[in-house]
Amino acid sequence: MPELWTTFAPLPLGDTGDGATTESLESYIARLAHVSNVTNDAMYKFLNSMTGKGRVHNCRARSASNGPGRGFIHRVWVVEQLTGVSVRHSTFWAL
Secondary structure, X not given: OOOOOOOOOOOOOOEOOOOOOEXXXXXXXXXXXXXXXXXXXXXXXXXXXXXXXXXXXXXXXXXXXXXXXXXHHHXXXXXXXXXXXXXXXXXXXXO
8 A cells, every 4th residue: 555645745746738848856846845834955954864875965057956966866766755756757867
């Protein structure tokens, strides 16, 4: 039986419906922070603490949320575990 409760609201990824454009993980995390009534920085600090990998830099120039990079895979896994939503296709996971 699947989990019925998640730590955060299981927000669906934003999508135009045509499958061509999907919300980025960075945008998803910002919406998740807004719905959870916390700042983006607080949400990233919490997600980073849950990765078990120490500090995951949130450098927008390197797009640490969307990849490619060393830290984003851990953040994807944490967001999926805490929301129950598959967010991998909102990143450069395939790269």
